[in-house]
Amino acid sequence: MRALFEVKELVKQFPVGGGLFADKRILTAVAGVDLELFPGETLGLAGESGCGKSTVARLLTALIPPTEGSIRYAGKDLGTMNREELAVFRKEVQMIFQDPFSSLNPRMRVSEILAEPLVIHRIGSAAERRERVAWLMQRVGLSPDHLSRFPHEFSGGQRQRIGIARALAVSPKLIIADEPVSALDLSIQAQIINLLQEVKEELGLCFLFITHDLSVLRHLSDRIAIMYLGRIVETGTRDDVLDNPQHPYTEALLSAIPSIDPEKRRRRLIAKGELPSPLSPPSGCPFHPRCPYAEELCSRVRPELLEKEPGHRAACHFSAKIYRQR
Amino acid sequence: MAPLLEVKNLCTEFRLATGVLKAVRCVNLSVNAGETLALVGESGCGKSITAASIMRLVPPPGQVVSGSVLFKGEELLRLREDEMRGIRGNRIAMVFQDPMTSLNPVFTIGHQVAEGLRIHRGLNRREAEGEAVQMLAQVGIPAPRERLRDYPHQLSGGMRQRVMIAMALVCHPELVIADEPTTALDVTIQAQILELLDRLKTENRMGLILITHNLGIVAERAHRTAIMYAGQIVEMAETAELFKNPLHPYTRGLLASLPEFGTPGQKLATFAGSVPDLKSELTGCPFRERCPIGDDGCAKGQTEMKEAGAGHLVRCLKA
Numbered sequence A: 001m002r003a004l005f006e007v008k009e010l011v012k013q014f015p016v017g018g019g020l021f022a023d024k025r026i027l028t029a030v031a032g033v034d035l036e037l038f039p040g041e042t043l044g045l046a047g048e049s050g051c052g053k054s055t056v057a058r059l060l061t062a063l064i065p066p067t068e069g070s071i072r073y074a075g076k077d078l079g080t081m082n083r084e085e086l087a088v089f090r091k092e093v094q095m096i097f098q099d100p101f102s103s104l105n106p107r108m109r110v111s112e113i114l115a116e117p118l119v120i121h122r123i124g125s126a127a128e129r130r131e132r133v134a135w136l137m138q139r140v141g142l143s144p145d146h147l148s149r150f151p152h153e154f155s156g157g158q159r160q161r162i163g164i165a166r167a168l169a170v171s172p173k174l175i176i177a178d179e180p181v182s183a184l185d186l187s188i189q190a191q192i193i194n195l196l197q198e199v200k201e202e203l204g205l206c207f208l209f210i211t212h213d214l215s216v217l218r219h220l221s222d223r224i225a226i227m228y229l230g231r232i233v234e235t236g237t238r239d240d241v242l243d244n245p246q247h248p249y250t251e252a253l254l255s256a257i258p259s260i261d262p263e264k265r266r267r268r269l270i271a272k273g274e275l276p277s278p279l280s281p282p283s284g285c286p287f288h289p290r291c292p293y294a295e296e297l298c299s300r301v302r303p304e305l306l307e308k309e310p311g312h313r314a315a316c317h318f319s320a321k322i323y324r325q326r
Numbered sequence B: 001m002a003p004l005l006e007v008k009n010l011c012t013e014f015r016l017a018t019g020v021l022k023a024v025r026c027v028n029l030s031v032n033a034g035e036t037l038a039l040v041g042e043s044g045c046g047k048s049i050t051a052a053s054i055m056r057l058v059p060p061p062g063q064v065v066s067g068s069v070l071f072k073g074e075e076l077l078r079l080r081e082d083e084m085r086g087i088r089g090n091r092i093a094m095v096f097q098d099p100m101t102s103l104n105p106v107f108t109i110g111h112q113v114a115e116g117l118r119i120h121r122g123l124n125r126r127e128a129e130g131e132a133v134q135m136l137a138q139v140g141i142p143a144p145r146e147r148l149r150d151y152p153h154q155l156s157g158g159m160r161q162r163v164m165i166a167m168a169l170v171c172h173p174e175l176v177i178a179d180e181p182t183t184a185l186d187v188t189i190q191a192q193i194l195e196l197l198d199r200l201k202t203e204n205r206m207g208l209i210l211i212t213h214n215l216g217i218v219a220e221r222a223h224r225t226a227i228m229y230a231g232q233i234v235e236m237a238e239t240a241e242l243f244k245n246p247l248h249p250y251t252r253g254l255l256a257s258l259p260e261f262g263t264p265g266q267k268l269a270t271f272a273g274s275v276p277d278l279k280s281e282l283t284g285c286p287f288r289e290r291c292p293i294g295d296d297g298c299a300k301g302q303t304e305m306k307e308a309g310a311g312h313l314v315r316c317l318k319a
Helices: A053-060 A083-092 A110-120 A126-139 A144-148 A156-166 A188-204 A214-220 A239-242 A250-256 A295-298 A319-323 B047-055 B079-087 B109-120 B127-139 B157-169 B187-204 B215-221 B237-245 B249-256
Strands: A005-017 A026-036 A044-045 A066-073 A094-096 A174-178 A206-211 A223-228 A231-237 A306-309 A310-315 B005-016 B019-031 B036-040 B062-070 B091-097 B175-179 B207-212 B222-228 B232-238 B306-309 B312-314
Touching: A005 A053, A026 A053, A026 A231, A026 B232, A044 A053, A044 A214, A053 A206, A083 A094, A094 A156, A110 A144, A110 A156, A126 A144, A126 A156, A144 B237, A144 B249, A156 A188, A156 B091, A188 B249, A206 A214, A214 A239, A223 A239, A223 A250, A231 A250, A250 B187, B005 B047, B005 B249, B019 B036, B019 B047, B019 B062, B019 B207, B019 B232, B036 B047, B036 B215, B047 B062, B047 B091, B047 B175, B047 B207, B109 B127, B109 B157, B127 B157, B157 B175, B157 B187, B175 B187, B187 B215, B207 B215, B215 B237, B222 B237, B222 B249, B232 B237, B232 B249
Parallel strands: A044 A206, A044 A223, A094 A174, A174 A206, B036 B207, B036 B222, B091 B175, B175 B207
Antiparallel strands: A005 A026, A005 A066, A223 A231, A231 A310, A306 A310, B005 B019, B005 B062, B222 B232, B232 B312, B306 B312
């Protein structure tokens, strides 16, 4: 099957500082990421704040250009697309944001918010748009009677439903969701997760789900990629990555999640210290200063993302030794 | 043994132009020395206002209208403001959720951590800074002496939260109220901070009220847990008992809605409806409209708390 997205050696650097007296420095937010996304699948991208996962989302939606590397969508490189092709791309790839409070324009009525993507992409007549907007409201579980309301008249969960409806308006093929449930209360979170699951199945969408919450990823993803300091350190099927991690960082992330089930509470592997600054990443393996298994080699040589089992890759020199017994 | 803190029939209201919002409706709870009590609920359930009421920090137009807050037998609600100030930050301390907005951006870390010592214990600047350095080292801040001159914006989120904890603990309080202390942090840092709070709590035999919406944290850290809904505690029990044997339909629903317990690809359990408007007069059980087992009987009178087992209280007619 041909991949919808093919990302190769993606790098994004930002110049920072550079005031009157300070030198400009280079922050490498994404430091060489390879990704593939197939039609109909949900890829979960996980990592802590500052690991570069949101930058990947902005690169994949062509909101910012990459410094190096290529992003191919349906076989075409984003960098070589002409205006028309980019317009089609921007219709087919939609985004859902984290904060339902700041991602909706407070001065627009819901009917205008939902119709705007249709207007921009010149889809349908005014009457058809009205019909589509009413259908969208219903599809995400809101009453079409509320179309003339403003965003502030809705709760956080309802606003997130509006954000989802807006993304669905132009019948996209792929939805990139950046932490879509982490700002919501528990019982609302479950409703939104169910809604995302429903529309995915009903409309045959492909999802890139970005979050730091691995229990949400376990529920929604087919495949998972774990990011650390601008690189993917482990990738594989959901069960491979979460039940049989091959990278100490994945293990640390998993064991840091407080669990209700005492059976699930495994031996705690607490990552030492904090995420290093992406302005001065450590030599060798980016995780080695925090890794409990690190050896001398780890501080010198950066491990490549290599296949450890069929379809399961990890960037660790010693994964075979560390995880042999499990 | 008398509890360290005992809250009885606490009611807090906000008199707004649009009506009276009853944010805390008759809350009873107690915390012993060395114990962690978790206060759990969704936004707007009154858990933070309960904490603010205990500290007498309810923002106007809110006010505590009735009830009692006994701290080692002393009624906090009747203290004069200057007496209360001698307790706040000294014998009862708070850790807030967002270290960026709770630290003062124009003072150094050293100044802010030492401030409590200078005010409550009358130490001079040098003595206070000496103790502040020790405290910063205890909460795991590397090179604490150099950090004294740093401003909050120079530290990472995890480090700022450690500074908040150092500020709260520097006067060796007997009770700490931590309001979502790790919600703003990444999971690996969250694990470090919770370990730290637990260790310091055990070492100093503090009581800890942990306010959170993360049930995983509760299960791992709290001795007892109180579940709040619409301003009331609806269920309270030893944590292990509560998770093994949840009785209130709201508690059961919360647990069932966790992705952790769902089957991947299957639907998660959800509640219908939403939280009732706390400005209206609530009769009967406030959860009944969303409740899968409620009936007409639930609409009448006030549902009282009843004991369903040793130390297991639940506010439900059907449980």
